[in-house]
Amino acid sequence: MKAWLEDSFDHKVAVDSADPEMETLKALEEKGLAELRIFDGVGAEKFAEHAFNFADKLIRNATDGRCYCVKVECAEHGANSAIYEA
Numbered sequence: 789m790k791a792w793l794e795d796s797f798d799h800k801v802a803v804d805s806a807d808p809e810m811e812t813l814k815a816l817e818e819k820g821l822a823e824l825r826i827f828d829g830v831g832a833e834k835f836a837e838h839a840f841n842f843a844d845k846l847i848r849n850a851t852d853g854r855c856y857c858v859k860v861e862c863a864e865h866g867a868n869s870a871i872y873e874a
Contacts, residue, residue: 797835832862
């Protein structure tokens with residue numbers, strides 16, 4: 789889970805797959821000025837959902853379906869957080 793979080797968010801630019809400036813952002817990445825991570829939806833609520841889906845699959849696979857994820861909380865900073873529940 790930690791590796792996925794770091795690969796997805798640590799010093800990365802999270803971009804919605806429908807961003808109208810996608811080509812500009814990709815050009816920045818090609819120049820080595822940004823490392824993009826493209827998601828179907830961005831923001832605290834969507835990041836909590838993405839993390840939930842990843843964690844749930846990881847836990848179910850690791851435990852042969854005996855355990856699962858119930859809730860994920862994503863906190864961007866003190867004024868912006870979200871909870872995603874199954």
